[in-house]
Amino acid sequence: MLEVRDLHASINGSPILKGIDLTIKKGEIHAIMGPNGSGKSTLAKVLAGHPAYEVTKGQVLYEGKNLLEMAPDERAREGVFMAFQYPIEVPGVSNAQFLRLAYNEKRKHLGEEELDPLEFKDLLKERAKIVEMDASFMTRSVNEGFSGGEKKRNEILQMAVLEPKLAILDETDSGLDIDALRIVAGGVNHLHNSENAVVLVTHYQRLLNYIVPHYVHVLAGGRIAREGGKELALELEEKGYDWITSSVTGSGSSAVSVI
């Protein structure tokens, strides 16, 4: 589904990603872990097409197509979804209105008929159950006045409505209490199936107790420093990130000396 090859990206001219390779197949759950500043959120944003980041080298194939050539909204309509670490408020626009617009954009793209507000309301009601959100959320402005936990649940609701093929969850667990974490994780597990893939970007192992990944990739200094199964996350929990970052710094400087 997704093939990332030697991906380099920078923001304001300073390089953040320095050669990422990643292969994701449908049905898989991947966790991207790493300390602050390792580039894991940057990787998520670059895949989603955030305009502030410049890809300086490498390629990304999504279902055989060049993802990097597509505009962010095009990627979204093709099934790439990113749950934001800090969901944005849109005052005056109701959640239902926003979700219907997004949903219908995707339907149009697939050549399907758009849903009218009443039809969509039924669908929304159904999907909202997955994240235990009640009807009052639908008439409120997008994320405006939502608590941190409500915002994150709202992200997963959007995922439930849009049914992406590739869902990238950027630190969705940060700032969540245990109940909200349980609801969010339950939603993701419910939505995951053999036809789609989930990428969890997270700092902590905690989320992975609820959503169990097939693969764990640890980023440090803009590169993947370690890869393994779910047990790698447990090892990180025990030892922290230091043992990985120090080894990367070591290999990094030796690489420079070779050049």
Next chain:
Amino acid sequence: MSTAENLVSQEYKYGFVTDIESDTIPRGLSEDTVRLIAAKKNEPEWMLEFRLKAYRHWLTMTEPKHWPNLTYPEINYQDMIYYSAPKQKALKASMDEVDPELLKTFEKLGIPLTEQKQLAGVAVDAVFDSVSVATTYKEKLKKHGVIFCSFSEAIREYPDLIRKYLGSVVPTNDNFFAALNSAVFSDGSFCFIPKGVRCPMELSTYFRINNSESGQFERTLIVAEEGSYVSYLEGCTAPKFDKNQLHAAVVELIALDDAQIKYSTVQNWYAGDEEGRGGIYNFVTKRGKCAGRNSKISWTQVETGSAITWKYPSCILLGDNSIGEFYSVALTNHAQQADTGTKMIHLGKNTRSTIISKGIAAGKSNNSYRGLVKVMPKAENSRNYTQCDSMLIGSNSGANTFPYIEVMNNSSAVEHEASTSKISEEQLFYLQQRGISQEDAVSLIINGFCKDVFLQLPMEFAVEAQRLLGMKLEGSVG
């Protein structure tokens, strides 16, 4: 880094010119011009007196060039045409006698006037350059006692009402542009809702400026008697010309005891091109008087056109417990300038006013809110709430807020909130990441920003207003 730039507006679709033979008087303004206009319209002596008084006063006045936050070249009042009317039969017994070319023009503007096609639920007075060419549903309204006709007709048919109310809210010497209008106004609409009547349909006037060199000076007068209600809509467009045209209208509203007037405007004059060539200079005086107890006047305006907007729809809250409201969206793009807002003058006890203003500035435009809230000593226990929000698109536009607050008693309270925001890259990216195109995202954010105002508009107008904003900003972020 910001993507909020690159401003291109969609072609103005109402920019066509109607080729029609017209009765146009020579350019220039003098007492003779005023007399000529009155003579053309066969007006009674008292009307001519009204005009001359205004004209003589106007001569002593100077254009308000210094206090508004607007810059424009000198207007040559002698180089303008003050009366231009399409040639047609003087009296129109039915729509069949209206020049087909005019009917076609209004149909193209989305305002069909012929019996079969008339808009359901809305009575329309169509004004073309200096004169009203047709008014729909007149007979039906008459059955309810509602008078809705052109101003010329009102002067002929209802002189007592006109003499009683004309100039009673905006006196002839009120300001430079109001005095000019009072001297040379050529037509407009008159609405009268008798005691206890709830007007059965929306009343609406559609203004069209066609002549490239004439100004449009129209007059609207709405009188709502005790316990009556009316909702009135105003729409306007003009062709694209390289030269500027002056539009100086006066609107007067009077609400007696327990009466309500809701006045909505969607203004879409030609705004000039990207460099600011051409477009309408809109210098308009709009004022409502809540003369009676418990009366209410609401102004809702969506201002998208005009090269220059100078306009402060106001309420004089004279009756005890009366209510004044002002809801405004002013959008400027390219080189447009707007200095607009309201005045709420509290005179009666327990009077209330609400001001919600949303200014959106894109391109290199300049958008100012100017508002006065004045609570007089006798207006005890009065309240005002003002919320003024500005949104900037791109980095070359400007927004200003000039609030003036004067409270002269201790029992009243005035609240003022203001904010300025920008459409952020993050907001756009968020919406795009959900599959919404950049243009739709901008339109969604803007419509959300204006929601409190759009909620006040009649249904069809709200849809029109949303579409209009989307169109005006098409490609404005990229």
